[in-house]
Amino acid sequence: AQKITQTQPGMFVQEKEAVTLDCTYDTSDQSYGLFWYKQPSSGEMIFLIYQGSYDEQNATEGRYSLNFQKARKSANLVISASQLGDSAMYFCAMREGVKAAGNKLTFGGGTRVLVKP
């Protein structure tokens, strides 16, 4: 079974509008971390935002916010006020607790975002 699922392979968004990228995860661990990365066409992986499983508040970093719904096991990324430079591939990832999964990041399939002027 997929541990990280991103159901949107691609999305268009109008410049200056907000966009929500879906991510659901599957784990039996109580302690885990959820990450979002941006990968532009250059290939580099850019860290955007992190949410710990015990964090009570949703994480925010500038224009990025994470809508964490623990009971639903979802960690959607919201990008506000989209800019042309936001066009990229976005990956959701999870690291499970120290005892499980070798402490490694597992990535979802990614969502390609194209911002239209």
Next chain:
Amino acid sequence: GAVVSQHPSRVICKSGTSVKIECRSLDFQATTMFWYRQFPKKSLMLMATSNEGSKATYEQGVEKDKFLINHASLTLSTLTVTSAHPEDSSFYICSARSGQGASNEQFFGPGTRLTVL
């Protein structure tokens, strides 16, 4: 954030030759380094996890003798693709982190694009 470098950024080689890719953490000590492989328009697939001074742990389906990983110091890990074939052509990305636990960020290198002719 911390910086991870990879060298070379691009390499083209003939079938049957071996290629070495270096991954360095420039401003922190990386207790763990990860090697990923990414096919075009696909997600990152973890190949192996290496801890300094010990043998790498390979993911299922990854040939240990084909992809040799050496993590000789806390700042350097190398991936050697032995007897490369065209199907080994891919984008290889390394990642490094220090410490344990779900919250520690992983820093990614810029990637190496390997083309085997």
